[in-house]
Amino acid sequence: MVFSPGASGRNSLLEIRNLVVSFETANGLFKAVDGIDLNVESGEVLAIVGESGSGKSVSMLAVMGLLPDNAHISADILRFNGRDMLTMKAREKRALIGRDISMIFQEPITSLNPCFTVGYQVAEVLQVHLGLKGAGLRRRVIELFEAVGIANSEARLNAYPHQMSGGQCQRIMIAQAIACNPKLLIADEPTTALDVTIQKQILDLLKDLQYRSNMGLIMITHDMGVVAETADRVIVQYMGRKMEEADIVSLFEKPQNAYTKALLAALPENVKGKRLPTISDYFQETAGAAAGLTE
Amino acid sequence: MRFIVQKILYLVPTLIGITLVAFAFIHAIPGDPVLIMAGERGISPARHAELMAQLGLDKPLWQQYISYIWQILHGDFGISYVSKEPVLSEFMQLFPATLELACCAIVLAVFIGVPAGMLAAVKRGSIFDQSAMGLSLLGYSMPIFWWGMLLVMLFSGYLGWTPVSGRIDLSYYFEPVTGFMLIDSLLSGEEGAFSSVARHLILPSIVLATIPLAVIARQTRSAMLEVLGEDYMRTARAKGLSSFRIYAVHAARNAMIPVITTIGLQVSALIAGAILTETIFSWPGIGKWLVEAIFKRDYMTVQGGILIIAILVMAVNLLVDILYGIINPRISKA
Numbered sequence: 001m002v003f004s005p006g007a008s009g010r011n012s013l014l015e016i017r018n019l020v021v022s023f024e025t026a027n028g029l030f031k032a033v034d035g036i037d038l039n040v041e042s043g044e045v046l047a048i049v050g051e052s053g054s055g056k057s058v059s060m061l062a063v064m065g066l067l068p069d070n071a072h073i074s075a076d077i078l079r080f081n082g083r084d085m086l087t088m089k090a091r092e093k094r095a096l097i098g099r100d101i102s103m104i105f106q107e108p109i110t111s112l113n114p115c116f117t118v119g120y121q122v123a124e125v126l127q128v129h130l131g132l133k134g135a136g137l138r139r140r141v142i143e144l145f146e147a148v149g150i151a152n153s154e155a156r157l158n159a160y161p162h163q164m165s166g167g168q169c170q171r172i173m174i175a176q177a178i179a180c181n182p183k184l185l186i187a188d189e190p191t192t193a194l195d196v197t198i199q200k201q202i203l204d205l206l207k208d209l210q211y212r213s214n215m216g217l218i219m220i221t222h223d224m225g226v227v228a229e230t231a232d233r234v235i236v237q238y239m240g241r242k243m244e245e246a247d248i249v250s251l252f253e254k255p256q257n258a259y260t261k262a263l264l265a266a267l268p269e270n271v272k273g274k275r276l277p278t279i280s281d282y283f284q285e286t287a288g289a290a291a292g293l294t295e
Numbered sequence: 296m297r298f299i300v301q302k303i304l305y306l307v308p309t310l311i312g313i314t315l316v317a318f319a320f321i322h323a324i325p326g327d328p329v330l331i332m333a334g335e336r337g338i339s340p341a342r343h344a345e346l347m348a349q350l351g352l353d354k355p356l357w358q359q360y361i362s363y364i365w366q367i368l369h370g371d372f373g374i375s376y377v378s379k380e381p382v383l384s385e386f387m388q389l390f391p392a393t394l395e396l397a398c399c400a401i402v403l404a405v406f407i408g409v410p411a412g413m414l415a416a417v418k419r420g421s422i423f424d425q426s427a428m429g430l431s432l433l434g435y436s437m438p439i440f441w442w443g444m445l446l447v448m449l450f451s452g453y454l455g456w457t458p459v460s461g462r463i464d465l466s467y468y469f470e471p472v473t474g475f476m477l478i479d480s481l482l483s484g485e486e487g488a489f490s491s492v493a494r495h496l497i498l499p500s501i502v503l504a505t506i507p508l509a510v511i512a513r514q515t516r517s518a519m520l521e522v523l524g525e526d527y528m529r530t531a532r533a534k535g536l537s538s539f540r541i542y543a544v545h546a547a548r549n550a551m552i553p554v555i556t557t558i559g560l561q562v563s564a565l566i567a568g569a570i571l572t573e574t575i576f577s578w579p580g581i582g583k584w585l586v587e588a589i590f591k592r593d594y595m596t597v598q599g600g601i602l603i604i605a606i607l608v609m610a611v612n613l614l615v616d617i618l619y620g621i622i623n624p625r626i627s628k629a
Contacts, residue, residue, distance in 0.1 A: 066532055098535030105533075110526040115548040115623055125534050160624045176534065 013184050013216040014040045014063070014101075017077035021055070021062045021240075024070040032058045034240040040184065043214040045207070047231035047248075049221055049263070055240035056220045060186045064103055065093055081183060099129040102177035106189040108169035112161040118172045119157030125179040144175040148205060167198035171205070178209055184216040185209075191226060203229055224267055228252065236260045302616050306609050310602075314367065317601040318360050321594050327352065328376045328592040350376060352594075363598065372603065373595035377588070382599035386581060391474025392462060393573070393580030397565045399496050400503035405558060408508045412515025413550070416523060417542055427512060434509035439568060443502040443575040450498060457498050460577035464491045499576045503568050507561035514557040518550040525549070551622055559615035563608040 021033040033055040040046045048056045062073045063085070078085045080101060085093065105111045112121060122141050126132040132140055138157075145153030148171040161169055170190060177185055187206060191199035207230055210217040219230050227234055227248070234251045236243040236259060244257040255261045262279050264270065271277070329338065329346045338346075347353045351362065366373060372382040411431075415424040451459045458464070462476050469483035477496070480488035522528065523546060531545040570582035577583070581600060588596035 064533055066529055094535045094537065096535070098533060103533045105526065105530065107526055111530045113527040113531070113545055113549070114625060116545075124536070128534070128536055128540070162625050173530070176530075 012039045012079075013042050013044075013081055014038070014218075015077055015079040016059075016063070016075060019059055019062065019073070019075040019078065021058050021067065022072045024072070029072070032240050033062065036237070036240075036242055038235060038242075040216045040218055042183065042216050043210075045210060045217045045219060045230050045232045047219045047221060047227040047234045048237055049224065049227055049234060050237035050243075051222055051263075053239075054237045056237050057188050058240075059237075060103070060188060060218060060220060064097055064101065064186070066103075095129070098125055099180040100182050101184045101186065102180075102182045103186040103188060104170070104173045104177050104190050106192050108166055108173050108193065109161060111173055112169055114161055117158050117160055118164065118169075119159075122172065122176045122179055125176055129180045140179075141175075144179055145172075147178070147209070148172070148175045149201075150175070165198075166194050167202065170194060170198075170202055174202075174205065174209070178213070178215075181213060182215060184218070186218045186220070188220045189222070190219075192221075192223070199226075206230070224264065236263065298620065299613075299617060302613055306613070309609065310605065313605040314364060314598070314602060315360070317598045317605075318363060321589070321592070321597045322356060324589070324592065326592055328594060331590075331592050332376070367602070372599035375588070375596045376593045377591050377596070382596050383603070385584070385596070386600060386603055388474070389579060389581045389584050391471075392476075392578060393566070393569050393582060395475045395477060396496065396499055396503060396572070396578060396580060397562070397569060399500040400565060400568075401507065401558070401562060403500055403504040404507035404511050404561065407504075408511030409515050409554060412512040412554075413519050413542060413547065415512070415516045416519030419520065424516075428516065431509035431512045434505045435513075437505065439502060439506065439571050440575055442505060443498070443572060446498050446502060447575070456494075458491075458495050462492065462495050462579065463488065464495075467491060499572050499578055502575065503565060503572045506568060507558075507565060510561060511554065511557055515550065515554050518553045519546060522546045522549045548622060552619060555615055555618055555622065559612055562611045566604055566608065 016036060016038040019033055019036045019038070020031065022029045022031045036055070036059050038046070038048075038059075048060075050056045058067070058071075061067050062071070063078065063080075067073065075086060080096065083096075085096075088096070112118065119141055122144055123132075123137050126137055126140055141157060142153050145156060150156050150168065150171055156164075161172075164172070174190075185206075190206065191202050194202060203226060206217065206219075209215075217230075219226065221227060231248050233245070233247050235245045236251075236257065238259045243259045244251070244255065246256070251260065252264070255264055259279070262277070265277050266279075268276065327347070328350065329343055329352075332346075333343075344353065351359060354362075363373070372386075374381055375385060378385065411427050415421075415427045418424050447459055450457045463480070467480070467483075467485055467488045469479060469485060469488065472479050472482055476492040477489065480492045519542075527549075528541065528546060531541045536545070566582070569578075569580060570586055572578065573580045573582035574586060581604070585597065585600045587593075588600065
């Protein structure tokens with residue numbers, strides 16, 4: 001790993017204490033995130049892992065302000081680069097989102113607007129946040145296309161998302177996200193929808209961009225392979241709660257929490273010819289240690 | 296280009312079908328033009344047969360149809376039995392009045408319906424959404440002639456704000472140049488003429504726009520709601536764009552495909568609506584002309600009128616198809 005884990009005394013970029021996100025449903029409030037604490041620093045890669053429904057995406061969508069109206073968000077601290085995001089006005093937050101914090105998503109093809117060229121979609125961020133225009137804007141878009149590895153970038157400016165592959169679309173999403181040199185990039189399962197070889201390329205690209213610009217990177221994933229390959233530090237989340245937080249080496253070598261152990265035990269390479277264990281199997285064996293999991 | 300040529304070729308069978316339907320329907324109505332022209336005085340059987348032969352109506356129907364098609368293929372839409380004028384030139388004289396009314400109505404329907412539907416979707420469940428959708432349901436369900444009469448009673452009768460009927464006050468006269476009164480009144484330079492034309496247009500436009508407005512608003516709302524849930528809308532918000540840009544640029548363009556289809560269909564519906572509206576407001580357009588032609592069994596006028604209207608409606612639909620390709624690049628390349 002390039003960067004040392006968390007507590008290095010650097011200023012934290014994103015600081016979250018006791019984040020709670022609940023949704024209004026027909027059966028009352030449903031708590032999707034229940035008291036998450038989190039810290040990311042510049043130049044650090046934090047992975048948030050957990051199964052579907054563990055609240056990992058929801059907590060980051062809450063930071064970005066992308067949750068629907070029926071979501072209630074509360075936190076003791078929600079600070080980005082020293083600025084309180086809880087009291088920030090909508091206009092200030094809009095200026096921050098897309099420029100200093102940006103996000104890429106799981107489904108690259110549907111995440112791009114089918115009616116606009118990819119060049120326009122990247123240019124739009126630069127226009128809105130940096131006021132770039134004309135030839136300067138075009139040059140910067142081409143530069144970004146090259147930075148994310150789009151071949152023949154000038155010709156691709158006028159392509160539509162449906163004329164590109166999933167991997168290329170994810171590269172465009174990344175170009176769009178890094179356009180304003182953000183301080184923090186949140187990648188929500190950026191490789192889940194891609195095939196294995198493309199997954200590797202996209203992860204390498206993300207790591208490379210993160211390393212070169214020293215930005216903070218939050219990688220949301222359920223794939224332990226992705227965690228091992230990219231992260232400095234890991235947060236394991238289950239049912240909206242943080243189960244464990246550790247640096248990457250400690251997590252794989254000495255997992256502390258029962259759920260983390262269950263998660264690692266379920267990796268196919270750790271099973272060797274037997275049936276894959278499920279969470280419930282695992283808790284029968286370690287019933288005592290499972291206390292942290294249930295109410 | 297190939298896309299457009301292909302679309303035009305598809306129109307040929309439709310056109311043939313329309314001539315057949317128009318021909319069959321008007322001949323299915325009892326009575327014939329000669330009897331109706333004769334009126335209450337009646338006509339001797341010998342004279343009746345002579346006139347029928349003159350009009351070519353004594354031949355078997357299939358022969359009449361074939362000679363009609365032959366005429367059409369030579370660009371001849373026939374001569375009205377009643378006015379003895381060529382159908383096409385009568386149509387051309389009256390059509391600007393209908394077109395002017397229809398244009399005002401569609402502009403009204405689109406410029407109110409699309410933003411109202413968009414806003415209703417963005418503010419889903421709000422008082423605005425509920426009242427807009429309630430009103431549009433009301434607008435859609437109201438009989439157009441009843442609504443027209445209510446408006447005339449209130450605005451023309453009770454308040455005296457708008458004229459009851461016609462296109463312009465009788466005190467003005469100018470030679471038609473384009474046939475569009477709004478333009479002609481401006482060209483004439485007569486003081487007050489334009490405002491008189493505009494005031495005459497208000498009520499008929501509102502009445503004619505009511506149903507398309509309701510349909511367009513509802514269609515825009517549902518198309519917008521679908522688009523708002525798409526992944527790329529989340530991306531647009533994650534880019535830190537303003538709400539206006541998110542809705543008016545990113546959402547609207549995607550939502551416009553079904554809305555344009557609806558607008559295209561409503562243009563055809565406007566012609567049907569124009570028949571009632573023109574009758575209520577004594578508007579001298581093709582709607583009124585066609586209704587009178589049906590009453591007088593003026594076969595040539597009815598057939599020709601329907602055919603010309605059908606050609607125009609098909610032209611609008613073709614335009615809509617071409618617009619799809621421009622708005623959504625996936626369609627023309629598919």
